[in-house]
Amino acid sequence: MVAGVLAAGLVAAGVTPAWACACGGFLPDVESRARAYGENALVEHSGGTERITLSMAVNGSAKKAAWIMPVPAAAKVELGDGDLFYRLDRMTRPKIVHRTTYWPFRNLGIMGSGRNTAGAPAPGAGVNVRQEMLLGPFAVARLDGSSGTAVTNWLRTNGYVVPPTLAANLTPYLTEKWEIVAVKLAPRQDGEPLTGATPPLRLTFASDRIVYPMRLSKGATTSQRVTVYVATEHRVDATKLPDPAVQPELLFAGRVQDQALPKPADYLTAYTVNYSDPGRITDDFTFAPAANDDAYQRVHVITRNEGLWSTIGVVFGGLLLIGGGAALLARRQVRRAARRAES
Known part of the structure; x- marks a missing residue:
């Protein structure tokens, strides 16, 4: 199963790459300060077929952007379900547990916090363009190439801003005969900014293992946060x-x-997972069935502290109850003794 590596670029020349989001990078246009602040990816595996659906969230606005995604086999590319990640987020949220305490010094930490913690070839040489298509706001190209340099030359010629490290980071995938899916995102109308969450894009391909490509992310220069939802027959371990x-x-x-x-x-x-030093990334994620299907859900404890006066009230209330009970018992014993004396 593969979740894509995100890259973004502009037609305008001279833009310096600024890697800033999960599994890859985002490049804003010259006139904006847009940054990609999140990426959701669902990877599914069943019966030898793998599918990834992903969406990028953009803070600010950009006039053009793109994804670069390596996949291990020829991919079918289509638009995904626009509500998918909203539902996944709701399904995997922590369970909320409410707790009341009368301890007056809980903020001191005594009782805990209540939290769960070479010479360039001619443009196009060495690249085989398998398919080009339009999908909603996406322009999609499926490629394979003889080298990372050949592919990055094709990308550059076709309007992508190419980071200096991209050719070297693509080379292992091309050596293993992976396909490269290049996806441009552009507004439907000229001059309209690209902002917010992009429509989900879905790729389906044959695979005998669950793999999430991460090797392109070693070219990132800022911290990378990756969240992956893996859907299959059983629980999986990385x-x-x-x-x-x-x-x-x-x-x-x-x-x-x-x-x-x-x-x-x-x-x-x-x-x-968060990679504070992406340059240390050397491999992809792979997942396999876990030893069991034990369920797990995070728990978020919300503690309501009634404070010192409530504590005093509870203590005195308890003492009054105890005292009243003792007095009642004493009166009963006196009455019994009097009745015995009269008899």
Whole structure:
């Protein structure tokens, strides 16, 4: 299963790449300060078929942008479900637990915080363009190439701003005969800015393993946050890490009901990870079935502290109850003793 590596570029020349978002980078146009602040990716695997759906969120506005996504086999590219990631977010949110405490010094931490914590070839040489199409606001090109330099020359000639490290980072994928999907995002009308969340894009291809490409992200110069929802028949573990020193955080594991996740691919496992030093990334994510299908959901505890006076009230109330009970018991004992004396 593959989730794409995000890159963005402009037709305008002379723009310096500024990598800034999950699984790759975002390049704003000359006139804007737009940045990509998030990327959602759902990767699905069932019966030897892999599918990725992803959407990028842009803060600010840009006139043009693009994704570069390596995939291990020829891909079918289409638009995805616009509400998908809203539903996934709701399904994997933490469980809220409310708790009341009368401890007057909880903010001191005594009781805990209440949280779960070479010479360039001619343009186009060495590149095979398998398909070009228009999908909504996307212009899609499926490519393979003889080298990273050949592919980046094609990208540059066709209006992409190419970071200096992109050719070297593409080379391992091209050596392994992966396909490169280049996707331009552009407003429907000239002059209209690109902002907010992009429509989800879905890629489907054959694969005998679950893999999430991350090697292009080593070219990033800022911290990279990646969140991946993996939908398959069983819970999955991350068996290979982009940076072995950085462990992903498990957000959710369990069976879910959603029209986009038909059986048997209805077990959802969600991970998130932040790479503060993307240059240490050397590999892709791979996932495999876990030892069991144990469910997991984060818990967020909301503590209501009634404070010192409530504590005093509770203590005195308890003492009054105890005192009243003792007095009642004493009166009963006196009455019993009097009745015995009279008899």
